[in-house]
Amino acid sequence: MKVTVVGAGAVGASCAEYIAIKDFASEVVILDIKEGYAEGKAMDLMQTASLMGFDTKITGSTNDYGKTADSHIAVITSGIPRKPGMTREELIGINAGIVKTVSSNLLKHSPNVIIIVVSNPMDTMTYLVHKTTGIPKNRIIGMGGALDSARFKYRLAEAMEAPISDIDGMVIGGHSDTGMVPLTSHATRNSIRVSEFLSENRLQQVAEDTKVGGATLTKLLGTSAWYAPGAAVSSMVQAIACDQKKMFPCSTMLDGEYGLKDICIGVPVLLGKDGIEKIIDIPLSDAEKAKMKESAEGVSKTNGLLEL
Ligand SMILES: NC(=O)C1=CN([C@@H]2O[C@H](COP(=O)(O)OP(=O)(O)OC[C@H]3O[C@@H](n4cnc5c(N)ncnc54)[C@H](O)[C@@H]3O)[C@@H](O)[C@H]2O)C=CC1
Numbered sequence: 221m222k223v224t225v226v227g228a229g230a231v232g233a234s235c236a237e238y239i240a241i242k243d244f245a246s247e248v249v250i251l252d253i254k255e256g257y258a259e260g261k262a263m264d265l266m267q268t269a270s271l272m273g274f275d276t277k278i279t280g281s282t283n284d285y286g287k288t289a290d291s292h293i294a295v296i297t298s299g300i301p302r303k304p305g306m307t308r309e310e311l312i313g314i315n316a317g318i319v320k321t322v323s324s325n326l327l328k329h330s331p332n333v334i335i336i337v338v339s340n341p342m343d344t345m346t347y348l349v350h351k352t353t354g355i356p357k358n359r360i361i362g363m364g365g366a367l368d369s370a371r372f373k374y375r376l377a378e379a380m381e382a383p384i385s386d387i388d389g390m391v392i393g394g395h396s397d398t399g400m401v402p403l404t405s406h407a408t409r410n411s412i413r414v415s416e417f418l419s420e421n422r423l424q425q426v427a428e429d430t431k432v433g434g435a436t437l438t439k440l441l442g443t444s445a446w447y448a449p450g451a452a453v454s455s456m457v458q459a460i461a462c463d464q465k466k467m468f469p470c471s472t473m474l475d476g477e478y479g480l481k482d483i484c485i486g487v488p489v490l491l492g493k494d495g496i497e498k499i500i501d502i503p504l505s506d507a508e509k510a511k512m513k514e515s516a517e518g519v520s521k522t523n524g525l526l527e528l
């Protein structure tokens with residue numbers, strides 16, 4: 221199983237590291253446009269192999285897509301991250317060109333590759349890959365909900381003073397500061413609804429903290445986060461590589477599910493060897509439906525800025 225990670229920056233390197241540590245891929249190629257950068261990250265990571273106990277071979281490439289040939293899965297993290305005070309949507313001008321070029325180059329050398337899009341604004345970048353490559357929709361997956369759900373569980377555990385392993389919960393909708401839809405009514409602690417433990421006000425606070433999870437970290441770090449994003453991508457790559465049929469909220473092209481069409485937005489899907497193997501269309505409450513609709517309007521507005 222060969223995995224390519226485009227972008228050897230914070231998220232790309234973290235993602236490659238977690239994939240290697242989990243030791244399910246035979247080969248990870250990291251590619252970056254900056255001369256020597258991916259080679260350096262790959263060498264540094266390989267020098268952790270004997271310490272961390274993995275056999276995955278990690279190599280680096282400066283913009284040579286020949287080295288990515290016959291990849292099963294490719295992760296696109298290339299592009300600029302936001303700075304404090306910015307929205308993800310403000311990155312569209314630079315990142316759209318990068319994501320378009322990178323996805324086209326990847327497909328020249330790996331025509332059957334499954335692409336996971338990370339670069340922001342992620343839902344719109346996922347839509348762009350659909351519109352410009354024309355590959356089947358099961359092979360284009362946007363990463364946002366897996367990360368947002370991990371942050372939701374972190375905030376729920378914090379509010380309940382509970383171990384995170386007790387918590388289950390999911391965030392759907394657009395991967396933006398205002399567009400995320402944390403499904404508070406579905407979240408549980410050991411099968412018991414979290415509303416049994418937390419007041420409505422506290423739950424609303426958890427939902428708000430979850431939605432601005434990326435912005436909160438960007439303010440603290442001066443750039444956006446990488447550990448949890450890298451871990452989220454690595455779990456999705458593993459689900460595909462190991463044909464786990466595992467459920468994650470991912471950005472996917474909808475065709476009527478959730479009442480939406482011609483948009484990529486986060487909904488629960490099953491990930492297995494073919495990429496997105498099924499979209500799970502769960503019933504939402506009226507309030508959740510309204511939030512999903514508003515979220516979709518925001519994503520569509522950003523999609524409208526693309527020059528297709
Ligand atoms: N979807 C999500 O949940 C998340 C998305 N992100 C996004 O991921 C992207 C990357 O973030 P970071 O890794 O923190 O940024 P970074 O600046 O650390 O790394 C980006 C890398 O992309 C490279 N790059 C730029 N143009 C390229 C091209 N044409 N070909 C190959 N490589 C190229 C740069 O040289 C740099 O090394 C950002 O757009 C950020 O907003 C970050 C975290 C979570």
Ligand SMILES: O=C([O-])CC(=O)C(=O)O
Binds near residue numbers: 302367395433435438
């Ligand atoms: O906040 C950002 O810009 C990066 C990102 O998408 C996240 O960490 O959720």
